[in-house]
Amino acid sequence: GAVVSQHPSRVICKSGTSVKIECRSLDFQATTMFWYRQFPKQSLMLMATSNEGSKATYEQGVEKDKFLINHASLTLSTLTVTSAHPEDSSFYICSARDQGGGGSNQPQHFGDGTRLSIL
Amino acid sequence: GNSVTQMEGPVTLSEEAFLTINCTYTATGYPSLFWYVQYPGEGLQLLLKATKADDKGSNKGFEATYRKETTSFHLEKGSVQVSDSAVYFCALSEPGNQFYFGTGTSLTVIP
Numbered sequence: 724g725a726v727v728s729q730h731p732s733r734v735i736c737k738s739g740t741s742v743k744i745e746c747r748s749l750d751f752q753a754t755t756m757f758w759y760r761q762f763p764k765q766s767l768m769l770m771a772t773s774n775e776g777s778k779a780t781y782e783q784g785v786e787k788d789k790f791l792i793n794h795a796s797l798t799l800s801t802l803t804v805t806s807a808h809p810e811d812s813s814f815y816i817c818s819a820r821d822q823g824g825g826g827s828n829q830p831q832h833f834g835d836g837t838r839l840s841i842l
Numbered sequence: 843g844n845s846v847t848q849m850e851g852p853v854t855l856s857e858e859a860f861l862t863i864n865c866t867y868t869a870t871g872y873p874s875l876f877w878y879v880q881y882p883g884e885g886l887q888l889l890l891k892a893t894k895a896d897d898k899g900s901n902k903g904f905e906a907t908y909r910k911e912t913t914s915f916h917l918e919k920g921s922v923q924v925s926d927s928a929v930y931f932c933a934l935s936e937p938g939n940q941f942y943f944g945t946g947t948s949l950t951v952i953p
Contacts, residue, residue: 766943766946834885
């Protein structure tokens with residue numbers, strides 16, 4: 724089945740560091756990928772929609788200069804947390820929808836997530 | 843607007859007990875409905891889905907029926923196992939791709 728690979732799975736770094744998270748669709752093309760953030764024991768919050776070849780669409784309240792998204796190809800989107808601080812510590816999950824057909828009936832395929840810890 | 847309301851947890855059941863996790867939704871159009879499962883420390887996995895009214899999604903003994911008249915998509919399993927312990931998310935999607943998730947229900951099954 725469709726697989727989304729997210730890397731790295733865990734990052735621990737010092738405050739002020741920038742961290743890049745990669746999201747790859749391994750066996751399908753995805754013109755759109757999604758980035759979510761999950762706080763402990765809470766649901767997923769959509770941060771932004773990543774569009775191949777164009778600017779990402781950010782949800783209200785998400786700082787686009789803080790969370791840089793690049794979707795340079797049909798199989799890769801990256802999220803860069805710039806100058807990370809302890810409050811950015813969270814579980815970040817990407818997802819992609821197989822554009823092969825089915826429209827909204829196609830489920831999203833999720834990566835395994837990245838646990839980011841900023842010291 | 844679109845939203846998903848899920849039964850609050852946590853839910854603790856004994857092995858082989860019957861499980862129901864309630865989910866209701868609000869949508870402006872004709873959404874597809876999904877249940878995702880998240881095991882500890884992992885990402886989300888699709889458990890089952892239904893794309894139109896009266897459809898029943900099923901997988902691994904779990905079932906959910908898309909009820910348009912009650913705007914519900916309750917998750918059920920007749921006999922839970924310890925390995926079913928996880929967090930379950932109800933979600934909807936309409937054309938336009940964005941998903942809306944419920945807050946998740948944590949299930950713990952004890953032997």
